[in-house]
């Protein structure tokens with residue numbers, strides 16, 4: 601199927617049409633992104649800094665670029681001038697560096713805190729206690745060039761839909777709890793980024809506001 605057909609059938613299966621589609625274009629060429637762009641997609645997700653920089657330079661400037669991978673602090677400076685949303689913030693160190701580079705670029709960078717919800721050791725993210733510590737930390741309150749707009753999580757890679765559903769439900773419950781607390785001024789919690797090609801319907805049923813979808817739009821990835 602073509603990118604056009606994939607996008608159409610994908611949108612038809614959304615149980616929440618208001619949920620934002622972030623088209624995950626990692627490993628796919630600029631031409632594929634341009635094709636989706638011409639069909640109206642403006643939000644694209646990448647997980648490698650260098651690949652993102654090259655694509656950003658080559659493509660229209662009204663694209664909203666989402667960083668969806670594990671971001672190393674020493675690479676924040678390369679994307680700070682243009683990044684729209686950083687999905688995977690999982691430490692005070694990283695948030696501090698994003699704030700610093702955002703100030704240099706004279707911007708306020710929107711971030712999502714990544715929460716560990718899966719039963720896989722390999723996944724990144726904060727547990728509930730670490731999330732609480734980050735939110736309460738004095739340092740975060742004084743960061744004027746970041747805005748925390750929500751949470752992000754990745755479910756266990758499994759065919760067991762019940763496990764996936766419980767993990768997404770858990771993330772939503774953490775989000776709701778956090779929203780009811782006194783939060784720093786640079787917090788404005790609205791977004792829950794959860795759901796990929798294999799589990800976005802469950803994610804939307806459980807309250808996702810943003811899904812990150814690659815394979816179902818662009819086809820299988822080939823890693824070189």
Ligand SMILES: *Cc1c(COP(=O)(O)O)cnc(C)c1O
Pocket residue numbers: 624626647668669754796797798812813814815816
């Ligand atoms: C690659 C990736 C996706 C997209 O995965 P698909 O299964 O291709 O939809 C979503 N989120 C993150 C964090 C990713 O790294």
